[in-house]
Amino acid sequence: MPRPPFRSAIAALVSAFLAGPAPADVQRPLDERATGRLVAEAIAEADPRLKVTFGATQATLTATRPDGRSHAFRLDEIHAQLRTAPNGATRSTLLDDYVAKELAIMDELAGGTAATGLQVLNxxxxxxxxxxxxxxxxxxxxxxxxxxxxxxxxxxxxxxxxxxxxxxxxxxxxxxxxxxxxxxxxxxxxxxxxxxxxxxxxGRLDRVTQAWDGRFLTLSLDGRFGSSLMLLPRYWQAMAQDAQVLTAAIPQDDALIVIANASAAELSELRRRITRSADAAGVRPLSTDLFRWTGSDWQVLPP
Known part of the structure; x- marks a missing residue:
């Protein structure tokens, strides 16, 4: 015989009470500071004994055990994951998993079971x-x-x-x-x-990806090394053939924006793209400068 509606509702409430509170959804962090605060809160909840200290710009943090041993938390990867996660529940799971993993590593290091610096070098x-x-x-x-x-x-x-x-x-x-x-x-x-x-x-130049937006070209490499392309003179010497004047911006690790023979208006737009690109990724710009290719190296373009 079907259970009366009011009894079904009461049973559901009792079941929810016994199961405990559902994990709170995590909001998408606006920047690395916000990610740092989320991680710090999760650490405090997981192990209240740990003392958490932030770096100068709160983009990094360190957890210290009562015995003085500490562990540095690198926030760049978890920040990117939280920014791109589809919903708050997924972000909550990602955050909990990240903190649990880092605390486990911290315990292994304290116990002497993790790889030593010599093993890493080997x-x-x-x-x-x-x-x-x-x-x-x-x-x-x-x-x-x-x-x-x-x-x-x-x-x-x-x-x-x-x-x-x-x-x-x-x-x-x-x-x-x-x-x-x-x-x-x-x-x-x-x-x-x-x-x-x-x-x-x-050796990785064949893996560089190019994305054009009007006259602006964005270069990326393996998710992290687009900006590193600035360090290859022969790459830019080939691109600057026909006496083109190249100007570049590096808002993120893997976003190198280049334009040839830019007008004053285009230079202003390039500066705006630094901010927009970094804001979209929720990070501080790698550099707010514009760089001009001289034919042999890069120099900062005066404001």
Missing amino acids: AFDPEALLPILRPANSDASWQIPEASHLGFAGGLFILWIQDRTLQVGSFRMTPAPLSAHEARSLNLDKLDLQRLGLANLE
Whole structure:
């Protein structure tokens, strides 16, 4: 015999009460600061003993255990995932999974079960070394200019990373850029890093994607290295043939916008595109400058 409607409603309420509160949907973060706050709240909920501190611009954060051991949380990947997730429930799952994974890595490192720095260096793959551009005021400690890093126009620095994943305990992670100490341990100086990284980057030119929007060309490479194309002089020498004057902007890691023989109005539009591109991705611009190709290198175009 069918259950009376009011009894069905009561049963549903009791069932919902016993099941506990449903996980709250996570709102799409507007920028990296918002992602950092979401991660900090999730860490506090998962383990109230941890002390969370933010970097200078809240684009990175560190969780510290009562015994003083700490773990740095890289927010770029989770930020991109939260920005592109289709709904709040998916974002909630992504956030919980990310924090659980990072805290597990933190525990493995504290327990001595994760891969050591020496093991990471032993897994170094010269063919996976690639350059990335970073602003000098980046939060993470590995982005501080040091012996293994090279300067670039506009206050940017060239860092070197392995574009691969490594096994860390029971997890797979993307290595951070090489520090000067790690480079010395591998017997690599700045010239070695430059030679290897740029040769590997040139080897990927057949994977560059181009997207035209009127006279503006956006270049991307493997989701992360579009801006790194700025470091290949021969690439731009070929593009600038017929005496074209090239101007470029790099709003994101994988978005390099180029225009030839730009008018004053087009230069203004290029500056606006820096903001629009970064805002759409929810990140700070990699650089707010425009760069002019001189025939041999890039120089910052005066405002």
